[in-house]
Amino acid sequence: MRDSTGFTPDFAAVLGVGSIVLWPAGADLGFAAMPNLQHLLEANEGYALARANVADARPSRHLAVVTCMDARIDVFAVLGLHLGEAHVIRNAGGRVTEDVLRSLALSTHVLGADTVVVMQHTKCGLAGATNEQLRQRTGADLEFYPIGHHREALREDIHVLVNTEYLKPVKAIAGFVYDVESGQVEDVVRWEREAQAGS
Numbered sequence: 001m002r003d004s005t006g007f008t009p010d011f012a013a014v015l016g017v018g019s020i021v022l023w024p025a026g027a028d029l030g031f032a033a034m035p036n037l038q039h040l041l042e043a044n045e046g047y048a049l050a051r052a053n054v055a056d057a058r059p060s061r062h063l064a065v066v067t068c069m070d071a072r073i074d075v076f077a078v079l080g081l082h083l084g085e086a087h088v089i090r091n092a093g094g095r096v097t098e099d100v101l102r103s104l105a106l107s108t109h110v111l112g113a114d115t116v117v118v119m120q121h122t123k124c125g126l127a128g129a130t131n132e133q134l135r136q137r138t139g140a141d142l143e144f145y146p147i148g149h150h151r152e153a154l155r156e157d158i159h160v161l162v163n164t165e166y167l168k169p170v171k172a173i174a175g176f177v178y179d180v181e182s183g184q185v186e187d188v189v190r191w192e193r194e195a196q197a198g199s
């Protein structure tokens with residue numbers, strides 16, 4: 001429920017501190033970014049009416065997809081997935097970072113995923129870049145997980161997944177590269193956990 005200012009009381013209390021500026025929802029204050037945000041809410045009204053309800057939080061295809069945040073990748077369409085079928089974990093580059101491992105710990109142990117797809121893509125901003133360049137560009141002193149070669153980066157990330165002790169429930173992993181121009185997926189590397197004796 002939103003009140004006339006557009007915020008729930010709790011939300012306003014949380015945000016009404018420091019330098020954050022609150023404004024009434026729908027007010028035209030001349031911020032260039034505001035119409036962009038307003039479009040999101042308007043689009044949501046139509047979506048909410050048409051959406052299929054998914055009661056179960058567990059991905060029905062026991063699948064988690066790790067991929068890049070790139071705006072040209074429609075993950076569900078690319079892989080023929082539907083709402084409720086897969087977890088999608090996105091970051092710059094689609095690299096296996098600490099935070100991806102955190103999500104996968106829950107995806108596998110709590111929500112039943114046993115298959116992971118790591119999908120990088122052509123024309124990625126992290127491909128061919130160096131940490132130093134990206135630190136200069138952003139002013140952020142971070143590990144950016146740049147990509148030298150897709151095959152090597154995928155092997156590296158899959159190696160991390162395979163050797164992360166708490167990801168034992170993962171039975172199969174694939175490394176894909178999505179071509180943002182053709183829309184095709186290249187099946188680059190696969191891994192499967194050997195069946196345990198007696199299982």
Ligand SMILES: [Zn+2]
Nearest residue numbers: 068070093124
């Ligand atoms: Zn990318």
